[in-house]
Amino acid sequence: MPLHAITALPGGAHLGLWHLTEAPAALWLQLADAPAYVLLLPARADGLRQAQWLAGRVLVQQLLAATATPASPLRNDDTGRPFLAGPGRPPAVSLSHSGEWVAALLAPPGTAVGIDVEIVRDKAQRIGPKFLNQHEIACLPNIHLANSDPCAASIALFSLLWSAKETLYKLAGRRGIIFRENLLLDLPAGPWPVPGRLSARLSLATGISRHQICYLRPAAGYVLTYCYQLASS
Structure with missing residues (x-):
């Protein structure tokens, strides 16, 4: 099993x-x-x-x-x-x-919950401008993943960011979400360890809420993100 x-x-x-x-x-x-x-x-x-x-x-x-x-x-x-x-x-x-x-x-x-697992592939990089806003894209050159191959590192990074926004979308649990406008990632400069946490915000008509998205690699070639917000928190 x-x-x-x-x-x-x-x-x-x-x-x-x-x-x-x-x-x-x-x-x-x-x-x-x-x-x-x-x-x-x-x-x-x-x-x-x-x-x-x-x-x-x-x-x-x-x-x-x-x-x-x-x-x-x-x-x-x-x-x-x-x-x-x-x-x-x-x-x-x-x-x-x-x-x-x-x-x-x-x-x-x-509890508000969201989880996403993705194969690491270049699709997320190709559609990056469709789900990342200008501020997030401007932060990308200052982010580094632990990988000796720059191309592979870039593909892994975009796959991670796509997964993070998918998780945040599921946590929001509503229609009409625009990934670039309502799902916001705070992208710190420097190396990103694996596993780790990524700060994020949900920007909705009802206000802005802050969240911590956890990420890890369940196996080579995959990335997984999850987030949950307890009802009392």
């Missing part, structure tokens, strides 16, 4: 990582209440996408068991955001998958 890790985080949150090696058929066998999920499977989810979708639900199932939380069915709201449809106030949850890795964040009820 490729459950890679379940890590307890401050405030009662838990991070789960799944290294995907199974075909969909093997994952269906691990999923409790599989018949109910047949009806929820996205119509275009076949092959790898179906395996990723199923592994995410098996991973959440594992997180609930590891935290002695009653099992709850995982659903998606009309924006596509996952939620646990259990009685009372079930935990908050966020999911992400890319390539061979699936990640989930489980947190106490009422």
Whole structure:
């Protein structure tokens, strides 16, 4: 069973990582209440996408068991955001998958959560001006990642920044977000260690909130970011 890790985080949150090696058929066998999920499977989810979708639900199932939380069915709201449809106030949850890795964040009820895992590739660099604002782009020459290959370091940096904004977008949990205007990253000069933290702000009509995005590399060629804001904080 490729459950890679379940890590307890401050405030009662838990991070789960799944290294995907199974075909969909093997994952269906691990999923409790599989018949109910047949009806929820996205119509275009076949092959790898179906395996990723199923592994995410098996991973959440594992997180609930590891935290002695009653099992709850995982659903998606009309924006596509996952939620646990259990009685009372079930935990908050966020999911992400890319390539061979699936990640989930489980947190106490009422917590704003976001998680994203990405393959490190040049796509984020190519679309950089679409999700980074002018101030963020101006900060890039002063940032260095621990990599002897400047090209590879640049690709890793853009992948990390894209992932960070995806995480912040999920944490915001609303429509109409403009990545360059509403999701703001504070990019300090100097080397960035891995793992680390990145300061960020959500700038919405209701005001500005500050957040700390955690980042790490679950495996070579991947980057993962996550963030959560407890209801009481």
